[in-house]
Amino acid sequence: MDCLFIRRNLFSYQEHKLSDKDTKEFEAHLLSCAECSRIVSEFRSVTSVIDLRKDAEPNPFAGTRIIQRLESEMESNKEKREPxxxxxxxxxxxxxxxxxxxxxxxxxxxxxxxxxxxxxxxxxxxxxxxxxxxxxxxxxxxxxxxxxx
Ligand SMILES: [Zn+2]
Known part of the structure; x- marks a missing residue:
């Protein structure tokens, strides 16, 4: 296992897509290689920010609900509309x-x-x-x- 493998498989490792054997070797390399361990932790912090963003994004129904809300507001405004x-x-x-x-x-x-x-x-x-x-x-x-x- 070399540094190149680590860098190429950051995503697979993060998403737990590596085989058990590769995961073990991956982690073993991180323990012995400060550079790769730094890269992995940076990658983790970046992906965690992305994950937070994903959570913050409104779900597809939120947009529809907002539009429905606006429409009902407009409807109620029509009822008490100006002359x-x-x-x-x-x-x-x-x-x-x-x-x-x-x-x-x-x-x-x-x-x-x-x-x-x-x-x-x-x-x-x-x-x-x-x-x-x-x-x-x-x-x-x-x-x-x-x-x-
Ligand atoms: Zn390395």
């Missing part, structure tokens, strides 16, 4: 408000279109006068004031 108009009208009202908001937004832009284009024209006029009179760009007086401080 129909709130459930149906609430989303409708939200949608209507959105539409109204968009329409108002567009109409404001439409209404202000002459104003906006007047402002743009005005700026163009100023720029024309500026270049005619050879005036440099307007200077923010506050900015220069604070910059000089």
């Amino acid at each position: 129909v108009f709130i459930r149906i009208l609430q989303p409708l009202a939200v949608a209507a408000l959105l539409v109204i908001a968009v329409i108002i937004g567009f109409s404001i832009v439409k209404q202000r279109e002459p104003e906006i284009s007047a402002i743009i024209n005005h700026r163009q006029d100023i720029q024309a006068i500026q270049s005619d009179l050879n005036i440099p760009d307007f200077v923010d007086e506050d900015e220069t004031f604070f910059a000089n401080k």
